[in-house]
Amino acid sequence: MGERFQRLHYQFRLGATTIGLITNEVCTAIWKLLSPIYLPTPKEKDWIKISNEFNKIWKFPNCTGAIDGKHIAIQCPPCAGSEYFNYKGFHSIVLQAVVDAHAKFITIDVGDYGRSSDSGIFKESSFGKMLLHNELNLPPPRKIHNDINEEYPFVFVGDEAYPLLPCLMRPFPRRNLTNEKRIFNYRQSRARRIVECAFGIMVKKFKVLENKIVVGSEKATQIVKAICVLHNLIMTREQHCIDIQEFINSQEQNEIIEQDISRIRSSNNRSSTAAISLGNKFMTNLERRANIGRRTRHASQQQVYSRNLREERQNIIRENDRLRHRVSTRRSLASYNRLAFQYDPTANYSDDENLDIRRMTTICRYCNALKFKRETVGLCCASGKVKLDPLLTPPQLLKTMFDGSDPDSSHFLQHILEYNNCFRMTSFGANIIREGGFMPTCKVKDTTHITNT
Numbered sequence: 001m002g003e004r005f006q007r008l009h010y011q012f013r014l015g016a017t018t019i020g021l022i023t024n025e026v027c028t029a030i031w032k033l034l035s036p037i038y039l040p041t042p043k044e045k046d047w048i049k050i051s052n053e054f055n056k057i058w059k060f061p062n063c064t065g066a067i068d069g070k071h072i073a074i075q076c077p078p079c080a081g082s083e084y085f086n087y088k089g090f091h092s093i094v095l096q097a098v099v100d101a102h103a104k105f106i107t108i109d110v111g112d113y114g115r116s117s118d119s120g121i122f123k124e125s126s127f128g129k130m131l132l133h134n135e136l137n138l139p140p141p142r143k144i145h146n147d148i149n150e151e152y153p154f155v156f157v158g159d160e161a162y163p164l165l166p167c168l169m170r171p172f173p174r175r176n177l178t179n180e181k182r183i184f185n186y187r188q189s190r191a192r193r194i195v196e197c198a199f200g201i202m203v204k205k206f207k208v209l210e211n212k213i214v215v216g217s218e219k220a221t222q223i224v225k226a227i228c229v230l231h232n233l234i235m236t237r238e239q240h241c242i243d244i245q246e247f248i249n250s251q252e253q254n255e256i257i258e259q260d261i262s263r264i265r266s267s268n269n270r271s272s273t274a275a276i277s278l279g280n281k282f283m284t285n286l287e288r289r290a291n292i293g294r295r296t297r298h299a300s301q302q303q304v305y306s307r308n309l310r311e312e313r314q315n316i317i318r319e320n321d322r323l324r325h326r327v328s329t330r331r332s333l334a335s336y337n338r339l340a341f342q343y344d345p346t347a348n349y350s351d352d353e354n355l356d357i358r359r360m361t362t363i364c365r366y367c368n369a370l371k372f373k374r375e376t377v378g379l380c381c382a383s384g385k386v387k388l389d390p391l392l393t394p395p396q397l398l399k400t401m402f403d404g405s406d407p408d409s410s411h412f413l414q415h416i417l418e419y420n421n422c423f424r425m426t427s428f429g430a431n432i433i434r435e436g437g438f439m440p441t442c443k444v445k446d447t448t449h450i451t452n453t
Contacts, residue, residue, distance in 0.1 A: 004214055024219050027226035035225075038232040042106060044137050051139075051154060053101035060157065060191035061144035065098040065106050067127075067158045067168075068195040069118045072110075073212040074220045084217070086114035093217055095199075095224055096121050098156065103198040104235045105228050111221040118161035131156070131167055138167070157192045202231045 005016040005023075012019070042050070047064045054063040071092035076084060084091040092114035098106045109125040122128040130136050141151040155169045164170050171188055172181040203209045206227050213220045360370040366384035377383065393399070400406040401413070412419065 020215065020219070024222055027219075027222040030226040030229055031222065034229045034233065038229050038236060039105060039108070042137070044139050047137070047154060048139050050100045050106070054191055055144075057101045058191040058194065060187055062142070062152050062154045063157055063191050064138065064154045065100060065156050066192045066195040067096070067098045067122070067156050067162065068192070068199070069094050069096045069121060069161075070199045071095075071114055072209065072220060072224055074217060075212055075214050077217050080217075082115060084114040090114075090212070093220055093224070094118075094121055095228075096125055096127070097195065097198065097228070098127065099195045099198045101194060102235060103194055103201060104232045105198065108225065108228050110224045110228075111217065118159075119163055122158075122162060132165075157188050159192060198231070201235075202227060205231065205234065 005019045008014070008019050009016045014022075051062055051064050055061045071086050071088060071090075072095055073090050073092050074084065076091040080091075084093065086092050086094075093110065094112040094114060094116060096109040096112070096118070098108075100106055107127050109121070109127055112121045112124070123132075127136075138154045141153045143149070144152050153167060155167050157169050160170060160173075162168060162170050169188060171185040177185070208223065209227070213223060215223070357372050357374070360372055362371040362373055362375065363369070364371055364380050367381040367386075367388075369380040371380060381387070394402070397406075401409045404410070404413075406412075
């Protein structure tokens, strides 16, 4: 669970030193007994099986494993200086691992200094030396496709930190990428990221790796080796393919991978002519297979594409016809509050439904008042809570003007607003009680208003 020995001391009533000795002995026993079963040395038939699985799942032919390194955080050993201090800003030992297509470790190398680069660790590791001296029992070259007569060797895939070798493929530099190189980088990265998935699944299952391991470097190495064996045991018995897919789709892990790639230190590894030539051959083959796949899919789906294209064009035409009748500049509701200060004289506001209040066609169900369509509910009578007395019968002369019995009623009803304003202004009275200040103030029926001057 990642608990410190001091905390386990209170839970199990054992001394912290005793717990440390027990942990070291158990991890050593796990590695000694289970590593021959769940982390054996691959034979030629095992490499062929791994390659077939990589080609089936991750679509990279003749791939026998993905290699990468992971920093395991530890406390700084005494008198270590900066040997264990890595470029990420903490002390660590490095776990270099090669995994198969199912995120299980094939071979591991644990315990190198955190300051060492992936390329340097690879060259000094037992796996790197055996690979360079052709001592891994890799199968002989074989065809990677029935349409291609040329044979290709079996290779491993790694990131930009590793050198380009005839048996180790890395991505092309990101500068001046052609379409063929871009396809190769995509396929190579797709096969390589399974090693990142293996590290992520291992960390999620063994919480001790999420925090700093507060032991010495030698004991931390034994703990990590035992964890790798137990990881293979779990993956073999439970086959967590769902965990692999979820980890690939995890946004958090994608950010971690991008950060690690962006912080990879450049190395002075120079690739041989044979390695460059082999990388170009893989690039050409993968691009050719991608084109074959595209032509096959296009030929089988041509009719479906044509029908969908016609329907899409018709939908676009109908949508354009509908949009022609709407305002050209769309605004959010917040922008209408600032419209007076950001008025656009070239825009057409007349057809904007958010600015046109329309006619008063809505009738309140409580007081029968005429309202605008978007007027707030209950603004007229508070939803029936406010009840006014009925209007008094108007004088006979005014009544004849309303009911149309007077010859001048038509003129009166047509200009009723003007007449109403005239009567309102003649009955208006105000007393200015203070002059000066920002604007003169007047008092009308015990209510303070601001007059326009």
